[in-house]
Amino acid sequence: MRRLPDLAPSRPLRILPQAERILSNGLTVIAIARRTVPLVELRLHMPFAGDDLAVGSVLTQTLFAGSDKRSIGEIATELQTVGGTLGASLDPDRLQISGNCLFSGLDRMLELLAEVLNSAAYPLTEVARERERLAERIRIARSQPSFLARAALHRQIYGTHPYAIPTPDAAKVREVHVDQLRRLHAKRVRPHGATLVLVGDFDPDHAVDAAVRRLSSWSGRGPAGILPPTPPLIPGPLTLVDRPNAVQSSLRMALPAATRDSPDNAPLQLANLIFGGYFPSRWVENIRETMGYAYSPHSSIEHNPAGSLMLLTAEMATEVTAPVLVETLYELGRLATIPPRKEELEQARQYALGSLLLGMSTQAGIAGLAIKFAGSGLRLPYLREHAQRLTDATVDDVHRAAATYMAPTQAVSLVLGASTRVQDDLAKIVPVAPIPL
Amino acid sequence: MIPRTDYHIERFTLANGLRVVLNRDASVPLVGVAVVYDVGVRSEPPGRTGFAHLFEHLMFQGSANLEKLAHFRYVQGAGGTFNGSTHLDYTDYFQTVPSNALERMMFLEADRMGAPLLTEENLRNQIDVVKEEIRVNVLNRPYGGFPWLKLPPVLFDTFPNAHDGYGSFADLEAATVEDATEFFQRFYASGNAVLSIAGDFDTDEAQTLVEKHFGAIPARPAAARSLFAEPDPTNANHTDYVDQLAPAPAVAAAWRVPDPIGQFGQYLACVVLAEVLTDGEASRLVRRLVRKERMVSSVGGYLGFMGDPFDVRHPTALVLQAYLNPDESAEEVLNVIDEELTRLAMDGLTNSELTRISNRIATNLLRSTDAVISRAVRMGVLELQRANPGLINDLPQLIGAVTVEDVQSAAALFPPHSRASIAVRPQISR
Numbered sequence: 001m002r003r004l005p006d007l008a009p010s011r012p013l014r015i016l017p018q019a020e021r022i023l024s025n026g027l028t029v030i031a032i033a034r035r036t037v038p039l040v041e042l043r044l045h046m047p048f049a050g051d052d053l054a055v056g057s058v059l060t061q062t063l064f065a066g067s068d069k070r071s072i073g074e075i076a077t078e079l080q081t082v083g084g085t086l087g088a089s090l091d092p093d094r095l096q097i098s099g100n101c102l103f104s105g106l107d108r109m110l111e112l113l114a115e116v117l118n119s120a121a122y123p124l125t126e127v128a129r130e131r132e133r134l135a136e137r138i139r140i141a142r143s144q145p146s147f148l149a150r151a152a153l154h155r156q157i158y159g160t161h162p163y164a165i166p167t168p169d170a171a172k173v174r175e176v177h178v179d180q181l182r183r184l185h186a187k188r189v190r191p192h193g194a195t196l197v198l199v200g201d202f203d204p205d206h207a208v209d210a211a212v213r214r215l216s217s218w219s220g221r222g223p224a225g226i227l228p229p230t231p232p233l234i235p236g237p238l239t240l241v242d243r244p245n246a247v248q249s250s251l252r253m254a255l256p257a258a259t260r261d262s263p264d265n266a267p268l269q270l271a272n273l274i275f276g277g278y279f280p281s282r283w284v285e286n287i288r289e290t291m292g293y294a295y296s297p298h299s300s301i302e303h304n305p306a307g308s309l310m311l312l313t314a315e316m317a318t319e320v321t322a323p324v325l326v327e328t329l330y331e332l333g334r335l336a337t338i339p340p341r342k343e344e345l346e347q348a349r350q351y352a353l354g355s356l357l358l359g360m361s362t363q364a365g366i367a368g369l370a371i372k373f374a375g376s377g378l379r380l381p382y383l384r385e386h387a388q389r390l391t392d393a394t395v396d397d398v399h400r401a402a403a404t405y406m407a408p409t410q411a412v413s414l415v416l417g418a419s420t421r422v423q424d425d426l427a428k429i430v431p432v433a434p435i436p437l
Numbered sequence: 438m439i440p441r442t443d444y445h446i447e448r449f450t451l452a453n454g455l456r457v458v459l460n461r462d463a464s465v466p467l468v469g470v471a472v473v474y475d476v477g478v479r480s481e482p483p484g485r486t487g488f489a490h491l492f493e494h495l496m497f498q499g500s501a502n503l504e505k506l507a508h509f510r511y512v513q514g515a516g517g518t519f520n521g522s523t524h525l526d527y528t529d530y531f532q533t534v535p536s537n538a539l540e541r542m543m544f545l546e547a548d549r550m551g552a553p554l555l556t557e558e559n560l561r562n563q564i565d566v567v568k569e570e571i572r573v574n575v576l577n578r579p580y581g582g583f584p585w586l587k588l589p590p591v592l593f594d595t596f597p598n599a600h601d602g603y604g605s606f607a608d609l610e611a612a613t614v615e616d617a618t619e620f621f622q623r624f625y626a627s628g629n630a631v632l633s634i635a636g637d638f639d640t641d642e643a644q645t646l647v648e649k650h651f652g653a654i655p656a657r658p659a660a661a662r663s664l665f666a667e668p669d670p671t672n673a674n675h676t677d678y679v680d681q682l683a684p685a686p687a688v689a690a691a692w693r694v695p696d697p698i699g700q701f702g703q704y705l706a707c708v709v710l711a712e713v714l715t716d717g718e719a720s721r722l723v724r725r726l727v728r729k730e731r732m733v734s735s736v737g738g739y740l741g742f743m744g745d746p747f748d749v750r751h752p753t754a755l756v757l758q759a760y761l762n763p764d765e766s767a768e769e770v771l772n773v774i775d776e777e778l779t780r781l782a783m784d785g786l787t788n789s790e791l792t793r794i795s796n797r798i799a800t801n802l803l804r805s806t807d808a809v810i811s812r813a814v815r816m817g818v819l820e821l822q823r824a825n826p827g828l829i830n831d832l833p834q835l836i837g838a839v840t841v842e843d844v845q846s847a848a849a850l851f852p853p854h855s856r857a858s859i860a861v862r863p864q865i866s867r
Contacts, residue, residue, distance in 0.1 A: 002502050005544050007515055008537035011466040011637075036464050037803045038440035064718075072728075076718035080793035083439075083800035085717065102440065102800055129731060136685065136734040136762060143579040143684045248569075248577040279519075280509040289506060292565025295573050315573050347514035354516015354535050361465045361533075362807040 013356055015381055016366070019204035023212060025219050026192030030370060031207035032199045032380070034363050039083075040106045040200030040207075041363045043371035044097040044113070047193050048090065049227045049305075054168035055184050056095060058131045058176040060088035063097075063189075065126035068119035072126055075112060082108045086116075092162040093227060093305045094375055095188060100364070103201040110214035117189055117218050122181045135170040142170075145243065145315070148437065149250040149416040152241045157254050157412050161230050163306065190222035191215065195374040199367040230307030232256070233412050237431035238325075242419040249321040249417030253312040253328065256405050260303045260376060266389035267401035272301050272310055273348035274340050274398070275331060275406065280347065282331045283312075291327065293320045305376060310405065318418050322425035325415075329408045329429070336407040339399040352390045356383050438792070439799045439837040442806070442830050446816065447640060453656035454628030455550075457647055458816045458826045460635040462809060468636035469810030470542040471531040472550065473817035476624035477524045478602030479665050484611070487567070487604015490523040491612060492620050494563040496530060497521065499554035508545055515541055524743055525602070526750045527818060533810040536637040540646050547650040550627065555617045564609050571603050579682040583861055584689035584758050585742045591674050592691045592754055592857035597665045626657035633817030633826070636809040666752055669693050670855050677767070677860035685734075687861040688767035689758035690774060692851040694740060696751040698823055705835060706843035707755055708746045711738040712794050713786060713844060714757065714777065719793075721777050726759060732770055733759040747832070748818045755851060767860035771853075781848035791841050799833035 018032040048056060064086060065072040079085055082105025088097045101109045141147045151167065158164035196215070198207045233256055257272075258264035269277075276283030276299035287293045297314035316324045359365050360383070370380055415426065419434050426432050447459040481488040497519075499505040512519040517534030530549075532542050575581035586601050593599040632651060634643060670693070695703040714722045715738035726733045736759040740746035759770055806812040806829060816826035 002544065002548065004502075004511065005540040007541060008539070010516075010535055010537045014466065034464075036462070037442065037807045039800060039803055039807075073719045073724065077793060080717060080719065080797045081789070083796035085797070085800075100800060100804060102438075102796060102803075104438070104440070129728065132731075132762075133727070133734045136760075139684050140579070140734075140760065143682055145577055246577060248572045278513050280506060280513050285506060288566055289562065292562045293569070295566055295569035315569070315577070317569060317572060347510060350516045351513045352516075354513075357466055357516065357535055358518065358533055361467055361809065364804065364807070 013360070013384055013387055015384065017204055019208045021208050021212065023191065023216055025216060026221065027215060027218065028195045028374070029208050029211045030195065030197045030374065031202070031204035031211070032197070032366055032370060033202060033204045034199055034366055035201045037363065038103045038201045039363060040101055040103050040109070040198060040202065041367035042097070042099045042109065043197045043367050045195045045371050045375050046095045046188060046190065047222060047224065048095045048188060049093055049225055050162065051184065051188060053090065053092065053165065054172035055176050055180045056090045057134060057168050058127065058173060059181050059184055060090050060095070061130040061134050062122055062127050062181060063088045063120050064116055065130060066121040066123045067115045068121060069115060075116065078112055079109065084109045086113060091166060096371065106198070106200070106202065106207065107210050107214065110210055114214045114218060120185055122178050124178055127178050127181065131173050131176050135173045138167060138170040138173065141167065145246065145248070145250050145416060148241070148243070149252050149414065152239065152416060153252045153254060153414050156239055156414065157233055159231055161306070162227055163230060163304065188222050190220040191218045192221035193224055195371065197367050197370045197374065199363045199370065227306040233309070233410060235410055235412055237433040238413040238415060238426060240419055240423055240426065240432050240434040241414065241416045242434065242436050243416050244418055246418045247318060248315050249318055249415050249422055251312070251314045251316065251324060251328070252414045254412045255310040255410055257301045257308040257310045258401070258405065259308045264401050264404065266386065267393045267397040268405055269301060269352060270345060270348045270390065270393055270398045271335060271402040271406060272299055273351060274344050275299055275335050276312060278351050282335070283328065286327050286331060287314065287324055291323070293317070293324050318421050321415060321417055321422040322429060325426060325429055332406055332408040332411070335402045337403070339395050342395055345395055345398055349390055349393070353387055356387055439796060439833050441834055442803065444812065444830055446826050448820065448826065449644070451627070451648065451652055453652070453654055454626070454658060455651050455654070456631045456820055458631060458633040458820050459640055459643055460812060460816060461638060461640050462635060463637045465809060466536050466637050467533055467809055468536045468539045468542070468634060468638055469531065469533050469808070469813035470539070470546060471529055471633045471810065471813040471817045472546045473527050473529045473631045473633065473814065473821050474625055475629045475659065475662065475821055476528055477526045479525050479597040480624060480663065483596050484608060485616060486600050486608045487602065488612060488616065488620065489528060490603065491563060491567050491609060492617060493521045493523045493528050494567060495555060495559060495617055496549050496553050498559040498563065500549040501552040502548050503545065505554070505559060511541060511545060523602070524748060527748065527821060529814050529817065531810050531814055533808070539638050539643070543646055543650040546632065547654060550625065550630065550651070551654045553621060555614050555621065557614055560612065560614055560617065564612065567609060568606060575603060579680060579684065580687060580861060583687060584756060584859060587678070587859050588689050588691050588756065588857065589742060591676055591859055592670065592693070593667060593752070595665070595667045597663070598667060598752060623660050626659055627651070627654050628657060629659035631817045631820045633813045633820065635813040635816065670857065673854050673856050675858045677862055679864055680861045681864040683861055683863045685763050685863060686761040686765065686767060687759065688761060688770050688858065689756060690771060690856050690858040691754040691756045692856055693752055694755050694850070697746070697749055697753060699751065703847065706839050706847035707850070708740055709791070709794060709798065709836060709839045710844050710847045711740055711755060712798055713781070713790065714738045716794060716797055721781065722757070722774065725777055726770060726773055730773060731762065732765045732773070733761050735760050747815070750822060771858055775853045778848050778851050782845060785841050785845040788841060791844060795837045795839065798836045802833050802836070
């Protein structure tokens with residue numbers, strides 16, 4: 001019999017060398033050195049709260065489609081010459097540009113970025129094509145069950161809040177005009193309140209200097225403001241969205257969650273892990289490893305600027321849809337009413353602390369974290385405080401968090417699947433409200 | 438212009454035949470531990486499609502000194518993550534953990550290399566899980582298995598190369614514990630594996646720990662490796678099928694390519710060619726198919742059916758795929774692809790076009806090895822297939838050394854008459 005080795009003493013979270021400056025145009029620049037691979041990652045965050053998602057989405061697809069100096073092909077060519085790429089994405093809170101290039105290309109990438117920020121041209125032919133392409137991609141996405149389940153859940157839990165529709169309608173996308181893009185660009189693609197994050201193989205002060213050189217000429221102030229808080233979850237019957245002939249059902253459950261700055265955040269993160277937030281959790285061990293009902297059930301806490309929630313996700317064969325719901329309600333109820341075992345908490349705690357290290361271990365990972373935090377006014381050293389709160393959380397704290405947030409009576413539940421085959425059994429467990437797709 | 442990494446790599450072989458690769462990198466307080474076995478989809482026997490992948494699941498179900506679920510608990514309870522994946526020519530198992538858990542990871546990997554727990558109950562449970570995985574990734578979604586499961590049978594004739602690596606439900610359900618035991622005996626020998634570790638450790642100490650945990654595993658030589666070569670197709674081959682869930686048509690084409698190992702130079706030119714054709718707005722096929730003709734909403738190209746050009750042996754393929762705009766014809770798209778390949782073969786490309794493409798490939802290669810575990814897996818596979826893990830340092834500059842003449846010659850390797858293609862037709866045409 002071989003004996004499992006103990007863990008060696010753990011090493012502390014190291015915060016990487018960084019520099020930060022606020023430019024006179026209101027742009028915040030954060031440069032973080034991680035000198036492993038000879039590359040640079042770039043992220044630029046601009047507030048977007050309250051604006052039109054269809055116009056914004058077409059803007060993300062055409063921002064790099066031409067400037068006052070260059071065509072779409074020339075911009076792509078110039079970026080590739082330094083091994084680079086830039087792209088834009090959108091959600092109801094922010095417009096984001098992401099890119100990377102060889103470390104020697106940072107200055108050139110910033111120059112091209114500035115050119116587009118200052119003088120994106122939105123040429124008519126490119127806009128006409130890209131809005132069709134985007135509409136087609138949305139149409140394809142809408143045939144994915146995961147997309148449909150998420151969209152249906154968002155409509156239900158967010159009601160009239162902008163989070164209700166995170167992807168615009170294909171028909172609305174097709175109607176977007178060049179003028180609308182130029183107006184939105186003038187309003188939103190502005191430095192004031194924006195944050196640029198650079199991570200890579202450089203001296204952080206030099207990287208900030210490069211950003212100052214290239215982006216100081218960018219000017220203007222967009223509307224400040226953030227979205228109103230998300231509405232509270234209103235539990236009700238399980239929504240059954242019909243997807244005729246589906247061989248699998250998609251279960252989604254939303255539960256309330258503590259916001260990132262709440263003292264409940266760290267204990268609830270641990271409670272979520274114990275429930276279903278990582279592989280050796282109760283839910284995964286039950287419905288996957290014991291019952292074989294589902295391949296990758298998972299629960300996670302989503303912190304969005306306007307509100308946080310816990311989201312349970314599982315796909316299972318149509319014939320075991322009701323059994324999965326039974327086990328899910330059981331595991332939620334058990335954690336909401338009975339304190340977790342000490343060993344369960346220690347295991348979840350180690351995982352949560354390790355995840356902080358893993359999240360900080362690549363240039364792309366650091367850039368993603370830093371820009372997400374910056375959107376909430378936080379900086380990476382926040383992780384050190386969060387690590388301390390994870391370390392300090394007791395069984396009582398975690399039990400209290402689970403009891404407060406994870407009771408299945410508070411859940412908003414939805415199943416997307418073949419109604420005729422799953423409705424009767426689901427209705428034996430909870431009230432069911434069927435709706436068409 | 439293309440920079441070079443300088444990962445320091447140690448290689449050695451234990452008395453039982455296990456090859457070991459170490460890359461010390463103290464820049465992160467983590468280690469990535471990977472074990473790569475020289476067995477994949479192409480090695481599974483007829484009547485047992487999907488078995489290599491099913492067996493990968495069984496390797497997480499406990500071992501001589503570890504009960505079911507212990508692996509997950511010990512890895513994630515140490516703050517780490519784990520996974521495994523089954524490829525055409527290898528199967529990998531890997532963990533990323535804070536570096537204080539290095540020895541524990543070695544214990545876990547050595548324990549299952551010695552003796553996994555292969556029970557009827559675990560087998561039945563994991564058959565159910567794998568069937569759910571196939572439902573999620575293939576049966577319950579549009580374009581499921583396109584093109585990676587649908588195209589090989591059109592390009593290849595022999596069972597190892599052509600069959601569905603996810604497996605049929607009938608074959609999965611027919612699997613027995615005896616099959617698993619036999620599969621383990623044959624393919625999961627210490628002599629058929631590479632242990633690869635990257636990250637924050639002391640090299641001498643790591644060597645001692647490797648010896649301590651893996652040295653005691655009884656020596657079993659590697660089974661003679663099958664060669665899967667088959668003659669190149671002499672005619673174009675096309676099929677199409679209806680995907681009831683797909684909202685729009687799609688098409689994919691594949692051609693056989695030079696041996697990724699035996700004809701590495703020519704193969705690298707094909708890697709570059711795939712990106713010349715499809716990487717970014719300025720690439721040949723995006724310019725033509727997306728922007729000029731507006732026939733497709735997206736087009737992609739790569740080597741190997743699973744998307745990684747440097748983890749596959751001969752025979753393999755250049756794959757091009759496109760999602761068509763409604764009412765566009767797959768045949769027309771294939772014609773345009775042929776025209777663009779012919780144009781490249783006849784007229785070549787400029788140095789500046791080649792340079793920017795090489796630089797972009799280099800960025801992607803460098804980026805993909807930033808995470809210690811991706812680096813460990815890549816080095817492990819390079820050791821397994823090429824006995825050269827140091828190639829990881831050379832690859833970006835080798836890509837940069839491919840010339841315009843090389844790419845021009847490569848383009849001539851893909852004529853319409855040796856092409857395999859498939860078209861996806863939506864159920865209801867608009």
